[in-house]
Amino acid sequence: MSQAAVATMDRKPMPGMKVYNMKLGMWVFLLSEVMFFTSLIGSYLIMRFAHPDHWTDPGVVLNVPLTAVNTFLLICSSVTMVKAFSAIQNGDQKGLKNWLLATILIGASFVGIQGIEYAALSGEGFVAALDGYHAVGRGNPHEGPSLGGPLYGATFYAMTGFHGAHVSIGVLCLIFVYIKALRGGYTEDNLAGVEVIGLYWHFVDLVWILLFTIVYLI
Amino acid sequence: MEEQEQAHPRYILIFVILLVLTLAEVGYAFLDLPRIVLALGLIFMAVWKAVLVAMYYMHLKYEPRRLWILAVSPIPLAFILVLAVITEFR
Numbered sequence: 001m002s003q004a005a006v007a008t009m010d011r012k013p014m015p016g017m018k019v020y021n022m023k024l025g026m027w028v029f030l031l032s033e034v035m036f037f038t039s040l041i042g043s044y045l046i047m048r049f050a051h052p053d054h055w056t057d058p059g060v061v062l063n064v065p066l067t068a069v070n071t072f073l074l075i076c077s078s079v080t081m082v083k084a085f086s087a088i089q090n091g092d093q094k095g096l097k098n099w100l101l102a103t104i105l106i107g108a109s110f111v112g113i114q115g116i117e118y119a120a121l122s123g124e125g126f127v128a129a130l131d132g133y134h135a136v137g138r139g140n141p142h143e144g145p146s147l148g149g150p151l152y153g154a155t156f157y158a159m160t161g162f163h164g165a166h167v168s169i170g171v172l173c174l175i176f177v178y179i180k181a182l183r184g185g186y187t188e189d190n191l192a193g194v195e196v197i198g199l200y201w202h203f204v205d206l207v208w209i210l211l212f213t214i215v216y217l218i
Numbered sequence: 219m220e221e222q223e224q225a226h227p228r229y230i231l232i233f234v235i236l237l238v239l240t241l242a243e244v245g246y247a248f249l250d251l252p253r254i255v256l257a258l259g260l261i262f263m264a265v266w267k268a269v270l271v272a273m274y275y276m277h278l279k280y281e282p283r284r285l286w287i288l289a290v291s292p293i294p295l296a297f298i299l300v301l302a303v304i305t306e307f308r
Contacts, residue, residue, distance in 0.1 A: 018282040018284060018285075019281065019282060019284075019285050024285075027285065027288060027289060028288070031288070031289070031291065031292045034292040034293075034296060035292055035295065035296065035299070038292070038295075038296035038299055038300065039299065041300075042296075042299055042300035042303055042304075043303075045300065045304070046300075046303055046304055046306070049304070058247050058248070059247075059248065064244060064247070065244075068240065068241075068244050071240055072237065072240065075233065075236045075237065075240065076233075078233075078271060078275050079229055079230070079233045079275075081275075082229050082275050083229065086229070198275075198276075199276055202271055202272075202275040202276045203276070205271055205275070206268045206271045206272060206276075209236075209264055209267045209268050209271065210264050210265075210268055212243075212264075213243060213260050213261065213263070213264035214264075217243060217244070217247040217260050218247075218256070218257050218260055218261075
């Protein structure tokens with residue numbers, strides 16, 4: 001069976017759904033991810049209501065400007081991802097490769113900046129451990145009073161860490177798609193792989209939009 | 219007209235709106251307003267951004283109605299999950 005025939009078969013819609021199976025499968029997976037992140041956000045809200053003394057005002061402990069830059073990067077990566085999909089829709093192989101590479105680089109930068117943020121925060125005593133927690137706030141001397149409580153650190157690292165893991169997995173999948181694109185594996189009629197990884201990537205961006213507001217700004 | 223828009227959705231315009239909303243959020247978060255007003259405003263802007271990403275970048279706006287129903291199905295479940303556990307603290 002030719003590659004084009006296989007590609008067409010892959011894009012055959014599920015009976016009654018009008019959406020090809022691979023895409024439907026990704027949507028169902030993303031719905032399970034909605035519930036996963038809901039459990040994290042829900043737990044966070046409950047703990048925050050129950051123990052408000054463990055939290056501080058926005059920007060006191062967490063670095064909001066740095067994370068705003070990171071949010072900007074992730075939004076940019078959504079644009080480059082959707083441009084990659086748009087390029088292959090129009091049969092533009094060069095555009096697909098360039099936009100995919102840009103998405104990979106921006107996604108990796110997001111993870112890198114998150115690593116830098118984690119290193120700085122843990123250096124300031126903002127850790128996920130009950131015993132070691134002693135957050136002094138941004139720019140304060142280390143012997144200063146502790147701000148907030150360990151629940152703040154634990155929920156912060158759990159939520160942003162799981163999201164960071166999702167971004168990292170997304171970057172790895174994008175590298176796989178990029179290598180396939182370099183070999184000419186995608187065409188106007190065979191672009192399911194690009195569309196499906198795009199859905200995942202935009203979902204990760206969407207989750208970050210909510211996490212940034214809930215964890216950093218409220 | 220809709221087919222033309224579907225072929226070339228306004229990705230850059232959506233990007234600019236997302237960027238402006240992000241900047242607005244950061245500025246708004248540090249205003250001297252009651253906590254509840256701040257929280258509601260921030261949640262409104264975040265949901266607005268999330269809807270824009272889902273509608274235009276995930277192309278939900280152009281998908282069949284059945285996929286729409288599938289996509290929004292976890293939202294009531296998510297509310298039930300959070301509300302059910304919050305009642306434990308009442």
